[in-house]
Amino acid sequence: MKRFLYYILLVSCFQANGQGSLKEVFLQSKMDGELTLYDGTEIVFWGYGIENQTTGLAKISLPGPILRFDLGDTTRIQLRNTSPEAHTIHWHGLDVDQANDGVGHTSSNVIPNALFTYEFVCSEPGTYMYHCHVLTPLHLAMGMYGLVIVSGEAPDLLYDNTTKYTKEFSFLFSEMNLNWNTNPLSPGPFALYEADYLMVNGMSDQETDFSDNAVVATEDDTLAFRMANIGYGSVRAIFPPELEVFAVASDGRRITPVETNELEIFPGERFDFIARPLQVFEGVISVDYIDLRNNNLLGSNDIPVTVTSTVGLTNDTMSPSVVYPNPFSETVHVEAPIYPVNVDIIDNTGKLLKRVTVQSASEVDLRDLAKGVYHLKMDADVFKIIKR
Ligand SMILES: [Cu+2]
Structure with missing residues (x-):
């Protein structure tokens, strides 16, 4: 069973005062989630879902949607409670003021049918969480949680240039x-x-x-x-x-x-x-x-x-030796600068599994190998190859 419990939140966004963007999120809290677990067990859960601005409806997921913001954004999150009990959103780890902290008994409970707007500035990049803070052990256990991600100085940075990723x-x-x-x-x-x-x-x-x-x-x-x-x-x-x-x-x-x-x-x-x-x-x-x-x-x-491997050819470009495709399923094509040449297949422990001597550009039959990662050695050149 393939479920996509996670989806990246699409938020409406526009420039606000030149300091990042204002991002608006429309969430609902609900207690009507139904889920069939991998073993067929059916459970109920409570949670958060994105409110469709046309239909006014929301479908909750477990966990809730990932809320993604950029550094410096001002976020405005509307929580509409369409369930029969009070809920909140606590912004775990985010630096928000008391009124927006979502701890029911110290800020505001969002009672049934109420609408509450949380607003704060994403002043520090990083990975955070949000969750309900009403009868917390129960509401957490029931599924009222999700991730908040604040990107770094640029979208491909966790923080600064030293944490660049692809x-x-x-x-x-x-x-x-x-x-x-x-x-x-x-x-x-x-x-x-x-x-x-x-x-x-x-x-x-x-x-x-x-x-x-x-x-x-x-x-x-x-x-x-x-x-x-x-x-x-x-x-x-x-x-x-x-x-x-x-x-x-x-x-x-x-x-x-x-x-x-x-x-x-x-x-x-x-x-x-x-x-x-x-x-x-x-x-x-x-x-x-x-x-x-x-x-x-x-x-x-x-x-x-x-x-x-990035490409079929993992060797340096000075060498004319080629091996492709990689990953492969049955055979690999090999070409070497000189012939004849031994093509050795070596496992991760260094053990020689197979040797084939080729006289010209050839297809090497590797159907007898189990799926996995191997080294193909041809003269001085070694390729990492993957059997799928
Ligand atoms: Cu709750």
Whole structure:
């Protein structure tokens, strides 16, 4: 089952006073969400959705839509509560004044059928979250949360020029308890909350392979990862060794970049990373969910990562050796500067799997290889090749 729970928000925008833009967002809070999980379990959820300005209707998603702004923007977010209970939007980590902070008992509850307008300036780039702050444990568990992204000084920067990227991926980690989401009027004591489903962007591990969650890149890409944890447990992100990863920001503020292989993200925390592939590979970012009451591992999610070659020819341009296509499915075409030449297929441990001697430009039959990443060595030239 493929679900697109995430979509980039389209906001109306126009120049305001020369300081960034004014961006208007029209949201509704609702309690009528229905979701079929990967295993067929049907749940209800509460959440936020974009209000259609023609029909006045909104469909909520879990998590809510990503709210994306530019540095310096003034945002004006209208929340229309079309549900039977009060809700708010708390801007987690954003520097807003008390009236716009969305903590019901200290600012304003948005009662049923009311309209409330939040307004603030996006003064710091970074990764933030929004969530309801009425009966917070329940309303959070029911799905009333999403990501806020404030881009850096330019659209392809997390912050400044040192955090330039070519591809961006955001991951919001959360949990779901079946009893709470099937029986929200009597969910049981919060102290007994147990995570039945562990999610990345609202999807369990069994779904992430088939979703927009997958990281797909080429070896020349610089990747930006935004990670945020809205769950009740902590999350440990473990990066594949083929990625060189630097944590560059914590909770929406720059830090001195720290090279990292794994990082624990506690509830409410966000981290931003810049990652560069060291080679062509297929792997995963493993996400462990940890119960903070006893440090037990609750389970893991895998975010698939596929890094492909930029072109079929990965060699330097001085060499006339060519290998294509890459990735391939059955055969590769090879051409060498001199013949005969040995074409060696080597696995990631350096083991020679196959040697074919070719007398001229040839198709090399590699149907007997399993899917994966190999090295093709031809004279002094080595190519990384991927079998799909
Ligand atoms: Cu709420």
